[in-house]
Amino acid sequence: MAKATFKIRRGGSEGGEMVDYSTEVTEGMVVLDAVHQIQAESAPDLACRWNCKAGKCGSCSAEINGKPKLMCMTRLDTIDLTEAVTIEPMRAFPPIKDLITDVSWNFEVKKRIKKFKPRKPDAPDGTWRMQQSDIDRVQEFRKCIECFLCQDVCHVLRDHEMHDQFIGPRFLVYAAALEMHPLDTEDRVDELKNEFGIGYCNITKCCTKVCPEHITITDNAIIPLKERVVDEFYDPLAKLVKIFRRK
């Protein structure tokens, strides 16, 4: 059987180095299998997160040959194995050890977004009626497995490190799922503009490209949210209406 070499980032939060590991490659293997094999054979303390191994939990995010991907869904037969394959942790978050990063910022961001607030039930038994066509869009957003690869690739976070001013594509999708939920009555547009930094997104669509769930993040979530912000804050007609309402 063929062997392949993997260059894996080893080290803690202070800094790390790329270490070469060679392991056997068999049919159908994914990058995560290689990492597990290396763990069992020669590096039992090699740290990586994983759970479902089927692209459903979003735990094993990493940068494979520089590209943000899920290790469990990246087959080795899609990679050139004649050269060493690099596996590094996501760069937009502080490293903890080896392939693991501190993603706790994401969990804090989510808490700042106002929770779902449904309208009064439609039926006397306390239930609602919604048409499938009205929820297709929201269901697309709710496919998100929170792998944070979109956050990782977003240059506002990755290169400009504006974590305190911009919530990133994942949470714009989350906000969009709430804002476009047919039952929701909450308004998050003000925060989107003033606290969540939606204006920083300049629609390069890198997030959409890396999404393992194929959510059209930019076109379906971010742009419509930007439009809502524009409607609410920059539409002269709406501004007039607002002024009158205030009186």
Added chain:
Amino acid sequence: MTEYQTYEHDVIVIGAGGAGLRAAIEASAAGVSVGLICKSLLGKAHTVMAEGGMAAAMGNVDDRDNWKVHFSDTMRGGQYINNWRMAELHAKEAPDRVRELEAWGAVFDRTKDGKILQRNFGGHRYPRLAHVGDRTGLELIRTLQDHGIHQGIQVYMEVTVISLLKDGDRVVGCFAYEREHGRFRVFKAKAVVLATGGVGRAYKITSNSWEGTGDGHALAYHAGAELIDMEFIQFHPTGMVWPPSVRGILVTEGVRGEGGILKNSEGKRFMFDDIPDNYKDQTAKDPEEGWRYTQGDKSANRPPELLTRDHVARCINREVKAGRGSPHGGVYLDIAWIKEKLPNAAEHIKKKLPSMYHQFMQLANLDITTTPMEVGPTTHYIMGGIRVDSDTQASTVPGLFAAGECAAGINGANRLGGNSLSDLIVFGKRAGEYAAQFAKENSHGSVSSEQIETEARMALAPFDRDSSENAFIIQNDLQDMMQKNVGIVRNEGEMQVAVAELQKLKTRAAKCAVTGNIDFNPGWHTALDLKNLLTVSEAIALAALERKESRGGHFREDFPNKEKEFGSFNFSLKQDEDGRMQISRVPIPEMPAELKQVIEEMG
């Protein structure tokens, strides 16, 4: 002296899948302080893997459905050794729990008149599973997570519990380490809820993630609680079999619910050949009727592919053993054939089963809209677990509650698909409610520094050992051994071998050494998980040896028939004073007349 940080809560919930999150939400709503501990990041628990849906007799698609039908389906599926009270509560309360999720933001697929859509599933008489495509588990966990984070619950992520702490007979907290730097943590609590999920990692071929190491089962057992029904393991009939690296990954029953059929290498639809007597009246006579059932024809009976999971798994096993399997040791699951019936079949399949399409495309280079899948049984679920009170989910140890897969009773000898997600929310809620009540009625106990010292010493011991025993290898050997000797088809001889092998593996685990430092060290984590895996494996083997009959998920070739005698009790396992595992029989209480009548009426 061991260094550790101490945290104090009224209620500690261990495990943040569906049951744990639901328990934490309920306890917190009752006004007590709640700590939620999870081994992974929040929202990654095994619940996300659940695909098909959650069973609740709402009657949105077929108005003949109601709690009575759901109750009798569950009892029939569990071969009548279920805790009937739990089955009753579950059937009655599941609809409210599902509607509650909608009020918290869940977005289920809809019927034409705008209600929550329900789909067919094995063993359920009517379309009963509320679902979101084939990613219902993700919807459940995300809804609970997003609701829960605004409830004031303190979440401790990537923390693993090593043992429960006791004050006399009562559980008063737990001892844990955080994975990131290996630092110890003591959690003091007036009540503890275990919601740790299953034990799938005791087997080689499993749909479970690394987390399914039977932690809750083992923690409860070592704290003096009873485990029941441990012989009943559910082998899901359809796991992926190829390529090797994905062997065991789940292929949802929803494929069969949408019209998928099972065929052997001769192209024969073998499920029609073996229909158990007690399901004959409810099963389609021919493929045509089966197809009509999957398309919502209320006059049709379900196709035999939708018989209970234990039965379908054994039929697949039989086909493979008889040499009629697929090239990689499975059988064929064909959904592509529906193009004969539907004009836009490929699009329909992608819409109904998006993650299955994706999973096979990406991991196996196979397009399920054109080509049959290769599938075979995979260890999926354990019916057995901590013995709990049906109404409160209290274990036999004061202060200790359990819910979800790690608790037992509702499923009896076999769980129906879709009954797990509903179990999580029905009994997760109850566990949270009664744990909070217990916490209000009791004060904090005192934790023993002696116990903490002992636990810490044992946990760190692998770093000081110099041996070639590696935790990953021991775990692999255990998985091979259990797969071979206590698998789908069992016999006395092999299980005796298993019991003996388990002793050897215990000895090896006690010598296991760890290299590297204590910071996020998977080798060390795996070494500590071994104790739990070995405990549950022993419980499974001992209970399976004692049950000298075949029933539900437990099949013995040396006792292939169901025996009436074994239908009147559950096997219980408990640690005796010398630390040995003792097995005993717990009689099943007489079912009240009104429930008996329900079962008779429902046929």
